Amino acid sequence: MREINVQEVTAAVKQAAMTANFELGADMLRALEKGAREEESPAGQEVFRQLLENARIAREKRIPICQDCGLTVVFAELGQEVHLVGGDFNEAIQEGVRQGYQAGYLRKSLCHPLTRKNTGDNTPAVIYTTIVPGDQLKLMVVPKGGGSENMSRVFMLRPAAGLAGIKEKVVETVRDAGANPCPPTIIGVGIGGTFEQAALLAKKALLREVGSQHPDPELAALEQELLTMINNLGIGPQGLGGRFTSLAVHINLMPCHIASLPVAVNVQCHASRHQEVVL
Amino acid sequence: MSKTVKLTTPLNDQQITGLRIGDKVLLSGVIYTARDAAHKRLIDLLNAGQELPIEIQGQVMYYVGPSPARPGQAIGAAGPTTSYRMDPYTPQLLARGLKAMIGKGKRSPEVIDAMIKYRAVYLGATGGAGALISQAIKEAQVLAYEDLGPEAIHRLVVEDFPTIVINDCQGHDLYEEGVKKYAR
Numbered sequence: 001m002r003e004i005n006v007q008e009v010t011a012a013v014k015q016a017a018m019t020a021n022f023e024l025g026a027d028m029l030r031a032l033e034k035g036a037r038e039e040e041s042p043a044g045q046e047v048f049r050q051l052l053e054n055a056r057i058a059r060e061k062r063i064p065i066c067q068d069c070g071l072t073v074v075f076a077e078l079g080q081e082v083h084l085v086g087g088d089f090n091e092a093i094q095e096g097v098r099q100g101y102q103a104g105y106l107r108k109s110l111c112h113p114l115t116r117k118n119t120g121d122n123t124p125a126v127i128y129t130t131i132v133p134g135d136q137l138k139l140m141v142v143p144k145g146g147g148s149e150n151m152s153r154v155f156m157l158r159p160a161a162g163l164a165g166i167k168e169k170v171v172e173t174v175r176d177a178g179a180n181p182c183p184p185t186i187i188g189v190g191i192g193g194t195f196e197q198a199a200l201l202a203k204k205a206l207l208r209e210v211g212s213q214h215p216d217p218e219l220a221a222l223e224q225e226l227l228t229m230i231n232n233l234g235i236g237p238q239g240l241g242g243r244f245t246s247l248a249v250h251i252n253l254m255p256c257h258i259a260s261l262p263v264a265v266n267v268q269c270h271a272s273r274h275q276e277v278v279l
Numbered sequence: 280m281s282k283t284v285k286l287t288t289p290l291n292d293q294q295i296t297g298l299r300i301g302d303k304v305l306l307s308g309v310i311y312t313a314r315d316a317a318h319k320r321l322i323d324l325l326n327a328g329q330e331l332p333i334e335i336q337g338q339v340m341y342y343v344g345p346s347p348a349r350p351g352q353a354i355g356a357a358g359p360t361t362s363y364r365m366d367p368y369t370p371q372l373l374a375r376g377l378k379a380m381i382g383k384g385k386r387s388p389e390v391i392d393a394m395i396k397y398r399a400v401y402l403g404a405t406g407g408a409g410a411l412i413s414q415a416i417k418e419a420q421v422l423a424y425e426d427l428g429p430e431a432i433h434r435l436v437v438e439d440f441p442t443i444v445i446n447d448c449q450g451h452d453l454y455e456e457g458v459k460k461y462a463r
Contacts, residue, residue: 041461043301043443047405050441054411058356063410067346067356067429105355107346107429116316118428147361147383147406179454180361180384182406234461238383238405240443241457271407 001083002135004279006092009084009139012277013096016141017072018104020275021064024055027210028272031247035184035237044242051270062104066271069106070143072097072125073203079134090127093139097125109146128200137279140207148185148269151177154199157261166191166263167226173265174230174246179239182269184247186210187230190264192254198262201252206268210248223249285439289337290378292398298444300453304402305439310339310381312433314360317424318368325371332423333432336376343381344429345419346409354419354435356409359383362401366390373397381442385454395450402442403453415440 024032032055036048058065074093078084101108101122108122132138155169170189177185190201214220226249236242247270256262281301286294288308298304311333313321324331342362346355362382369380370393378399383406386394394401404412418436425431445453 041457043457050405050408050411054405054408057414058410061410062349063352063413064346064356065410066407067344067358067409068360069346069356105347105349107344107355109344109429118430120428145407150361178385179403179406180363182383232463234458234463236457236461238403239385239454239457240403241453241459241461243461269407 001081003083003085004137005086006084006089007086008279009089009092009137010096010099012139012279013074013093013141014100014103016139016275016277017097017100017106017143020141020143020273021069021104021106022062023059024065024271024273028270029055031210032270035244035247039237039242039244041236041240041242043240044237044244047237047240064106065273066145066269067107068109068145068147069101069122070145070273071110072122073142073144074125074127075140075142075204075207076127076129077132077138078129079136080131081135082137093127094123094125097121097123139277139279140274141277142207142274145269145271148181148267151181151267152202152265154195154262154264156195157263159259159261161261165261167229169263170226170249170265171229171233173267174235175233177267178235181267182271183235183239184237184244184270186268186272187226187246187249188266188268189226189249189251190266191251191262192256193262194256195262197254198264199266201254202264202266205250205252206266206272207274208250210272214251219251219253223251288339290339291337295378295398295400295448298400299447299449300444300451300456302444304442304444306339306402306442307438307440308436310341310435310437310440311422312341312343312345312435314342314344314430315364316427316430317432318365320424322368322371325375335372337378339379339381340372340377341381341435345413345433346429348419354413354416357413357416358409359404359406361406362386369393373399386446391446391450391452394446394448398448400444400448401446403445404440404442412440
């Protein structure tokens with residue numbers, strides 16, 4: 001049994017929340033650079049130029065990449081040989097978010113859904129904990145912006161809809177979203193599971209490295225096909241028209257009930273922020 | 280052919296009618312921020328026949344909820360939020376003389392009609408370029424509704440704030456034209 005004090009969890013979440021908001025990942029920078037080279041529309045080229053400049057300013061001056069510093073989603077993978085000591089694990093994560101958003105001058109973007117009163121410290125974070133083999137604790141801190149989340153959808157299709165129905169719904173979601181979710185986007189697609197599991201699969205799909213290939217060749221081909229269909233919409237960077245509406249489509253799939261075909265589409269803006277820490 | 284235009288607020292009808300979709304506008308002067316909650320309060324005041332905390336005539340409204348400023352800086356990250364959430368409130372503000380709005384994403388037919396009727400434009404700023412845009416903001420102060428936090432109305436002084444005309448006052452829509460041009 002390995003002991004981890006939850007104070008370490010708080011410190012790690014605090015740091016990760018700040019780093020995620022200031023430093024765009026290397027995979028996203030490569031994707032933006034590719035867009036800048038290959039985009040045909042002049043307005044779209046200008047968007048890519050601005051986004052690369054934005055990432056540089058954010059990193060150097062510690063200004064958030066986007067003023068929407070997100071609702072903080074935390075995926076925790078807890079090794080079954082870890083013994084957490086020193087307090088409440090979930091509260092330690094919340095405290096890390098609280099401290100990170102204060103110390104990093106990050107925007108507090110959470111409110112009561114009815115009164116709309118801001119909670120003041122960007123908590124509560126949404127936490128998903130899974131128990132895994134091993135003696136480590138992996139924390140993935142994901143600030144998720146509201147604009148792209150608002151354009152996300154879950155569909156409970158009839159099994160008869162099949163693959164054609166899935167493609168139609170994914171493309172429809174992106175088409176209807178238009179300029180709203182800050183294209184160029186990353187599209188996470190969850191297929192199967194239950195109503196809520198499909199959405200979770202889609203969200204986790206967003207965390208895969210942009211530019212990486214799906215290990216299943218058939219799904220890798222489906223991702224490419226969907227990306228081509230989406231980019232043929234012509235929405236382009238910021239919706240101004242162009243070749244790059246999305247930078248990648250990532251699929252996660254699992255079995256579902258014989259009566260069901262759940263499909264979730266989680267839209268992620270180009271400010272795709274996530275930071276992993278292993279304790 | 281689209282052009283680059285430098286404009287300083289407040290704006291008049293002549294400046295607005297000269298703009299076409301795709302034009303780049305570098306905006307300078309004073310602009311005001313407002314998001315959903317601030318819009319609701321402004322419209323509640325108008326509906327109650329009361330005065331607004333800001334003069335709307337000739338002004339520019341920026342849909343943004345900035346992140347907090349670090350000590351010594353004017354503002355934190357300050358890119359646009361999605362505009363459709365303000366659509367229910369916008370025609371009344373356009374009727375009061377609002378000349379331009381800065382945001383991102385498509386506007387409703389009612390807002391587009393009101394822009395034609397009252398001669399106003401909708402300017403797009405790059406969503407998610409909050410750090411870059413913050414460099415064009417030289418001063419920021421809370422003007423009203425401080426209790427709303429990031430949603431308070433701020434008075435900003437901007438210099439060459441980069442925008443592009445999405446809807447002009449002739450009823451054109453850059454989002455629709457762009458898609459038409461690049462769809463396959």
